[in-house]
Amino acid sequence: MEQTTREKILSSGKKMFLEMGFQSAPLRKIVAQAGFTQGAFYGYFKTKEDLFYALTDEFVEKTFILLDMVQEEMEALPAERRLFEMSGCYLRHLPEIVAHFSTYQAEFKLVVRCGEGTKYAGLLDTLAQRNISQLKESLQAFYQLSEAEEKLLTILMKGYFSMLAQIILEQGEEEMLQMMIGVHMVFEQGIVKLFQLSAKGK
Incomplete structure (x- = not known):
């Protein structure tokens, strides 16, 4: 089944956090690797912290x-x-x-x-x-x-x-x-x- 936008952002966030840690992982890079703009990100999460806690x-x-x-x-x-x-x-x-x-x-x-x-x-x-x-x-x-x-x-x-x-x-x-x-x-x-x-x- 194809991943939803939210699932793709979660997957990208998980990968980046594991590689770089929460503090060092740039939000723009997380979103870019998921294939979206930051505007799309804010449709699902308010902050990078919200993304981390969702995981x-x-x-x-x-x-x-x-x-x-x-x-x-x-x-x-x-x-x-x-x-x-x-x-x-x-x-x-x-x-x-x-x-x-x-x-x-x-x-x-x-x-x-x-x-x-x-x-x-x-x-x-x-x-x-x-x-x-x-x-x-x-x-x-x-x-x-x-x-x-x-x-x-x-x-x-x-x-x-x-x-x-x-x-x-x-x-x-x-x-x-x-x-x-x-x-x-x-x-x-x-x-x-x-x-x-x-x-x-x-």
Whole structure:
């Protein structure tokens, strides 16, 4: 089926944003590559930002719906068991999470690597901070984290999310699932063990 004018502009915008990033991609070039004038563009989008969000809003919205569902399931666990059972909850949902990011792999790249200058700049840090807050709350059911331990947890989890982002950007769905399981097990066991030892030392 022949693409509509809007679809052609979206396709051109996606290509240019992926190649150059949002800030560096000239609107005139996006429109020209689609085969239209800027007047035609403004019949569908008000700004370059509107075009970017038309490409990414659905992905971001569905990402938060999915992750909120997993987080709510974890928070429903009894506080005294949450630290040790939240991993199983995450792993049960991981195939669904991986399928989501595999489907929206290009949109993930748009947001994470090409979204500077948009409302989604820093999205990866936002996702990491959500995870940090939940893990910190689960750890504090057993003992109070020191300021240094909170900083260490933040560093570790930001590194964890950076690794996940690299996997999502570079791997196919099957490899993505295997690698995300492996990275999760290493970090989860390592972090829990580290803070268990810290608790015993207090």
